[in-house]
């Protein structure tokens with residue numbers, strides 16, 4: 260139980276999930292995940308902000324009881340309808356039948372579509388407010404961060420932003436709810452992984468949301484996953500700004516597939532030459548072993564991207580095809596790219612990687628590609644070194 264007073268009138272009542280293996284049945288959760296819910300208690304009305312995943316609803320109900328006693332919340336504000344938050348709506352409604360469900364037009368359409376609830380709904384538009392008595396909720400519509408209905412709720416008198424999934428991260432709450440009572444560095448990599456996997460495609464919309472928030476004084480960011488940001492508000496905002504502009508740090512991700520070691524030998528040669536050239540942040544991922552979510556996280560973090568694979572059944576080795584589609588889907592930009600691969604009788608891998616990069620508008624005129632016939636020869640390895648030189652010089656120039 261992580262009930263925590265955030266600031267006057269605002270409490271954390273979220274829950275931890277330490278048993279779901281994969282978020283969205285896709286992304287591993289080695290450190291669990293929290294579904295964050297909050298209570299805002301004014302002098303006349305109380306609002307519950309966002310729900311939790313259905314399997315954790317019982318914990319949420321007891322947290323609400325702990326804070327509000329037998330009093331039912333007057334409102335349930337839904338910032339985001341993804342079922343890891345909205346899954347508990349039906350149960351909450353049956354416990355608190357008088358509670359009004361608050362959302363924008365798109366939210367309420369989903370409330371009906373997912374849960375068949377059509378009564379006691381309150382539709383809000385951008386900048387609409389609800390007075391709770393001494394505390395006012397103002398709604399900021401932030402569509403496509405990362406669903407169409409996503410919005411954020413701001414408490415004017417406390418400078419608190421309930422940001423939905425925005426600024427969230429994987430990792431359950433380990434005791435400390437507010438950032439200054441926990442190890443922030445533990446969560447930062449999980450913020451990169453969360454952003455790149457879940458929100459990464461929607462950089463343009465994140466930028467629009469950030470523009471909308473820029474004049475608000477924000478002392479606390481209360482997202483739906485991970486710690487409440489207080490001391491780190493500025494840093495977290497900066498990370499989101501950078502990620503959504505597809506800006507990256509100096510460093511290189513080498514992601515490759517290999518069955519019998521030929522492509523891998525090229526990957527090793529490239530990595531070692533990059534290090535010789537002074538690149539320190541080099542992340543090498545064998546796509547058959549590293550989970551895609553970690554590969555994407557590094558790809559969002561670092562500016563250099565070198566992709567390699569063998570030809571497989573006249574096309575691209577499948578794990579790298581998955582990586583390519585994930586990159587294309589996320590509309591990645593502003594990367595220094597290079598490609599490599601190997602084949603035995605009819606090369607297809609590099610051609611396929613390059614064609615997906617072209618579709619993704621990531622091909623650059625000076626991009627280097629190297630492809631080895633069978634085992635990499637001394638000449639191929641020299642070409643790999645030249646590829647690394649080209650990437651290093653573009654990154655360090």
Ligand SMILES: Cc1cc2nc3c(=O)[nH]c(=O)nc-3n(C[C@H](O)[C@H](O)[C@H](O)COP(=O)(O)O)c2cc1C
Pocket residue numbers: 516517518519520521522523568569570571572573574601602603604605606607632633634
């Ligand atoms: C199941 C399978 C399918 C393959 N299909 C092709 C192919 O269509 N064209 C080709 O030139 N080589 C093909 N190859 C050969 C590999 O691309 C080649 O041996 C390459 O060097 C393997 O790289 P690796 O050692 O990094 O796994 C295939 C190999 C396997 C095992």
